[in-house]
Amino acid sequence: MKKTIAIVEDERAIRDNYAAAFSREGYxxxxxxxxxxxxxxxxxxxxxxxxxxxxxxxxxxxGFELCRELRSLSxxxxxxxxxxxxxxxxxxxxxxxGADDFLTKDLSLAHLIARVNALFRRVDALRRPAEExxxxxxxxxxxDSERMSVEWNGQVVLLSLTEFWIVYALTKNPGHVKNxxxxxDAANVVLDDNTITSHIKRIRRKFQVVDExxxxxxxxxxxxxxxVE
Amino acid sequence: xxxxxELIRIGPISGFRLxxxxxxxxxxxxxxxxxxxxxxxxxxTVLRESEQQSLLAVTTTIAGSLKGRQQLLFRTDPLLAMxxxxxRDITPVVLSGAPxxxxxxxxWDTDSRNLIRIAGPGGDSLQLLAATHERWLYLALLVRDGxxxxxxxxxxxxxxxxxGDRIWLAFDDKRGDQQQLFFGGTGSGKLLGRRIETRExxxxxxxxxxxxxxxxxxxxDGYVLEIGIPLSLLGQHIGVLIDDxxxxxxxxSSYGTLEVSDLRxxxxxxxxxxxxxxxxxxxxxxxxxxxxxxxxxxxxxxxxAPALPxxxxxxxxxLPRMYRLFLDGDVIPRGVSQAExxxxxxGLTARVARGKPETALFAGRYENSVIVAAAAPIYSADxxxxxxxxxxxQTADRWLTLxxxxxxxxxxxxxxxxxxxxxxxxxxxxxMTLRISRLGAASETALGREGNLSRVLPExxxxxxLGDLSRSFSSLLGRLDEYTGYLRTLAGKLAHEIxxxxxxxxxxxxxxxxxxxxxxxxxxxxxxxxxxxRLGAILTAMGAATRVEEAIAHxxxxxxxxxxxxxxxxxxYGSAFPARHFSAQVPDxxxxxxxxxxxxxxxxxxxxxxxxxxxxxxxxxxxVLSAEPAHAELSVANxxxxxxxxxxxxxxxxxxxxxxxxxxxxxFGLGLYxxxxxxxxxxxxARAENQPGNTGAVFTARLTR
Numbered sequence: 001m002k003k004t005i006a007i008v009e010d011e012r013a014i015r016d017n018y019a020a021a022f023s024r025e026g027y028x029x030x031x032x033x034x035x036x037x038x039x040x041x042x043x044x045x046x047x048x049x050x051x052x053x054x055x056x057x058x059x060x061x062x063g064f065e066l067c068r069e070l071r072s073l074s075x076x077x078x079x080x081x082x083x084x085x086x087x088x089x090x091x092x093x094x095x096x097x098g099a100d101d102f103l104t105k106d107l108s109l110a111h112l113i114a115r116v117n118a119l120f121r122r123v124d125a126l127r128r129p130a131e132e133x134x135x136x137x138x139x140x141x142x143x144d145s146e147r148m149s150v151e152w153n154g155q156v157v158l159l160s161l162t163e164f165w166i167v168y169a170l171t172k173n174p175g176h177v178k179n180x181x182x183x184x185d186a187a188n189v190v191l192d193d194n195t196i197t198s199h200i201k202r203i204r205r206k207f208q209v210v211d212e213x214x215x216x217x218x219x220x221x222x223x224x225x226x227x228v229e
Numbered sequence: 230x231x232x233x234x235e236l237i238r239i240g241p242i243s244g245f246r247l248x249x250x251x252x253x254x255x256x257x258x259x260x261x262x263x264x265x266x267x268x269x270x271x272x273x274t275v276l277r278e279s280e281q282q283s284l285l286a287v288t289t290t291i292a293g294s295l296k297g298r299q300q301l302l303f304r305t306d307p308l309l310a311m312x313x314x315x316x317r318d319i320t321p322v323v324l325s326g327a328p329x330x331x332x333x334x335x336x337w338d339t340d341s342r343n344l345i346r347i348a349g350p351g352g353d354s355l356q357l358l359a360a361t362h363e364r365w366l367y368l369a370l371l372v373r374d375g376x377x378x379x380x381x382x383x384x385x386x387x388x389x390x391x392x393g394d395r396i397w398l399a400f401d402d403k404r405g406d407q408q409q410l411f412f413g414g415t416g417s418g419k420l421l422g423r424r425i426e427t428r429e430x431x432x433x434x435x436x437x438x439x440x441x442x443x444x445x446x447x448x449x450d451g452y453v454l455e456i457g458i459p460l461s462l463l464g465q466h467i468g469v470l471i472d473d474x475x476x477x478x479x480x481x482s483s484y485g486t487l488e489v490s491d492l493r494x495x496x497x498x499x500x501x502x503x504x505x506x507x508x509x510x511x512x513x514x515x516x517x518x519x520x521x522x523x524x525x526x527x528x529x530x531x532x533x534a535p536a537l538p539x540x541x542x543x544x545x546x547x548l549p550r551m552y553r554l555f556l557d558g559d560v561i562p563r564g565v566s567q568a569e570x571x572x573x574x575x576g577l578t579a580r581v582a583r584g585k586p587e588t589a590l591f592a593g594r595y596e597n598s599v600i601v602a603a604a605a606p607i608y609s610a611d612x613x614x615x616x617x618x619x620x621x622x623q624t625a626d627r628w629l630t631l632x633x634x635x636x637x638x639x640x641x642x643x644x645x646x647x648x649x650x651x652x653x654x655x656x657x658x659x660x661m662t663l664r665i666s667r668l669g670a671a672s673e674t675a676l677g678r679e680g681n682l683s684r685v686l687p688e689x690x691x692x693x694x695l696g697d698l699s700r701s702f703s704s705l706l707g708r709l710d711e712y713t714g715y716l717r718t719l720a721g722k723l724a725h726e727i728x729x730x731x732x733x734x735x736x737x738x739x740x741x742x743x744x745x746x747x748x749x750x751x752x753x754x755x756x757x758x759x760x761x762x763r764l765g766a767i768l769t770a771m772g773a774a775t776r777v778e779e780a781i782a783h784x785x786x787x788x789x790x791x792x793x794x795x796x797x798x799x800x801x802y803g804s805a806f807p808a809r810h811f812s813a814q815v816p817d818x819x820x821x822x823x824x825x826x827x828x829x830x831x832x833x834x835x836x837x838x839x840x841x842x843x844x845x846x847x848x849x850x851x852x853v854l855s856a857e858p859a860h861a862e863l864s865v866a867n868x869x870x871x872x873x874x875x876x877x878x879x880x881x882x883x884x885x886x887x888x889x890x891x892x893x894x895x896x897f898g899l900g901l902y903x904x905x906x907x908x909x910x911x912x913x914x915a916r917a918e919n920q921p922g923n924t925g926a927v928f929t930a931r932l933t934r
Binding site for chain 1: 725728729733735739743776783794798799801802805826827830834
């Protein structure tokens with residue numbers, strides 16, 4: 001059965017373009033221009049993944065509200081924020097509401113589809129028992145590349161997809177410096193320096209939530225970051 | 230923004246501060262004492278003139294009452310031929326008290342006018358002093374005589390053998406007959422004059438004249454005869470003669486003012502009639518001196534010397550003295566001797582004797598006292614001749630005292646008022662300056678570090694113009710704040726607005742690529758994508774400032790080693806920009822500072838980006854870190870074109886662009902703006918300079934450690 005993707009986007013042309021791209025990948029796509037119509041449809045039937053714009057018609061923060069309501073309907077449903085906004089604050093609020101990723105509309109369709117695919121893969125992987133060969137262990141870190149989940153000292157660290165990919169890229173070769181470009185490539189995003197910096201900052205903070213002494217991500221000034229065990 | 234604070238700082242060009250100006254303004258109150266002095270002088274002049282005028286009026290009245298009454302002045306009706314001076318004329322001084330007729334003349338005032346010297350034979354001489362008081366004429370004959378010979382006896386006055394030294398006195402009587410008296414001393418003491426009368430058969434007899442007092446007295450070098458004669462006996466002429474003998478009955482040698490041959494008096498007596506004083510007394514006032522002189526200046530009589538008024542109190546103390554010194558100037562003569570005063574009075578008389586009443590000021594006999602005098606001519610009955618001059622004098626101390634009192638009070642008041650005004654102006658100026666500088670300081674610091682404006686200024690509650698100024702500053706700053714806020718967010722808003730249509734274009738192109746396209750179409754699609762990528766890059770650059778501001782807002786400060794950071798970063802630039810050489814000059818020891826290392830790296834990135842942009846391939850970019858105890862300076866220098874001087878300060882503004890032509894990359898001059906934001910976040914500043922010799926530019930960020 002085709003997986004269903006809901007696109008909540010008030011700009012019709014964008015909605016239709018995304019819908020076309022997802023359809024081409026073999027997904028069933030449903031588009032909604034605002035929160036009201038989307039919620040009405042979701043109440044009847046949940047999609048398999050939702051791509052939500054933050055500002056919806058007359059509601060500048062409608063996407064956040066929608067995310068909250070959707071999350072209350074289903075805790076597992078992958079949600080991606082896709083927005084013209086690129087402010088740090090929005091990203092933090094969106095991710096705190098339980099979104100799996102927060103992307104700007106600069107992202108190419110190919111990258112978007114890659115993410116959607118990855119998220120579906122993770123949903124599938126979570127339904128299966130964990131496979132040992134996909135798991136990377138680095139000291140206190142346990143990283144399941146299939147489920148895209150990270151544990152530190154046995155405690156789950158909730159990372160967004162982008163953050164997961166950054167951590168994944170850093171831990172693949174611990175001690176090697178990854179520059180910003182490499183991290184962006186790994187995360188399938190085009191970000192500027194500040195956004196990378198704030199992603200790194202957010203990753204450190206999320207690890208510090210489970211371990212105050214966490215200090216594995218080092219900044220190499222002028223070059224990039226590296227994972228230190 | 231910085232231009233506004235420059236505008237505020239630059240006021241109208243002036244050499245004086247506000248405080249000095251107001252102080253100078255307050256000093257104009259010094260015009261008050263000046264005006265007061267002018268007023269006091271004016272008042273003084275008016276007082277003096279009115280005094281002089283009233284005195285002159287009195288003088289003229291008295292002169293009128295004496296018109297044609299020369300017998301009062303000269304005891305005879307016929308007018309004296311005053312003009313042909315005679316050396317034998319006797320001009321007595323007017324004494325204020327009657328002298329004792331005692332053979333001593335030492336209580337008399339001597340004056341060149343009333344002293345006649347006549348030389349006798351053999352070194353003998355006669356000094357004749359004359360004076361009047363009331364109705365008496367006093368004569369003192371001071372005779373120097375080497376050999377004083379007494380008469381043998383008063384009883385045999387006419388026995389030629391017993392005659393010693395003799396003194397003759399001759400005068401006209403009222404009827405014009407000549408009277409001749411002789412005095413023959415027989416020893417010191419009272420003496421009666423005797424006249425020689427011829428009786429029947431030619432017998433001569435010496436008859437004593439009891440109405441004339443005389444005292445004979447021996448002196449050190451001769452003898453003195455003092456005589457008192459009632460003026461009522463006297464006519465026009467009078468004279469004395471000494472008959473000097475070396476022994477009794479010897480041949481006489483005569484000298485004196487009488488004709489030696491017939492003992493006739495030819496010298497005139499210039500003295501007023503005793504009735505003149507009675508006449509003048511009716512006009513006398515206390516404090517007023519009344520003098521009548523002949524038209525030649527001989528003083529005939531004088532009544533009442535000017536007396537000091539009872540309320541005479543000269544102002545003492547330092548300030549009144551200063552005021553007087555400052556005021557009097559040369560208006561009033563001062564410090565003049567009695568003789569000079571008399572000379573001045575005589576001068577006035579001489580002038581008036583030519584026909585015109587006049588007033589004058591003389592220095593008085595006390596320090597700073599002044600005498601006002603008025604004189605008027607006395608005319609003969611027919612009004613054709615002037616035979617005398619009457620002069621009234623009184624001290625001017627009354628109005629001087631009045632003036633001094635008023636002036637001292639006025640000047641004390643003005644000095645007080647001036648001091649008060651200066652103090653008030655000083656206080657006011659100080660307060661005003663303080664308020665203005667507070668407002669100025671507030672308006673200068675209104676522009677906060679992050680470019681936001683504080684709208685609260687001091688003085689906003691004041692009701693005066695400064696309050697208005699503060700309020701209009703506030704509203705100006707408010708509007709400015711809104712405007713700069715608008716400008717600051719404009720790029721971000723614009724980027725956001727453009728991003729949606731750009732997303733439409735880009736997603737459409739991506740969809741189009743997945744359709745089967747002709748080769749030609751693929752070329753166009755590729756071009757369109759390239760264009761949209763560039764547009765996207767532009768939008769990212771436009772939003773960069775906003776993101777940096779946000780990043781700054783979310784930055785945590787930590788202690789870190791700036792030297793290690795710069796060393797590491799500088800090492801990385803070589804691989805990032807292979808076409809440039811990098812030289813880093815970093816202290817060996819650690820440079821600990823508090824801040825956000827990520828932001829510092831970003832700052833350095835921007836400076837290096839900028840240096841790369843403005844330098845040619847192969848150029849060496851030098852990165853220098855220098856540390857002071859409180860600050861660290863990070864500078865990046867590149868060889869290249871010098872900075873245009875006028876842009877040096879604007880380089881760090883948002884959206885300022887100064888870039889060589891031909892560069893296609895999107896650039897909004899945000900790099901240096903970000904440098905400034907980060908430097909300011911670290912309590913510092915950013916500046917741009919040319920290298921010495923204009924061989925390139927140096928950009929420096931100053932950071933607080």
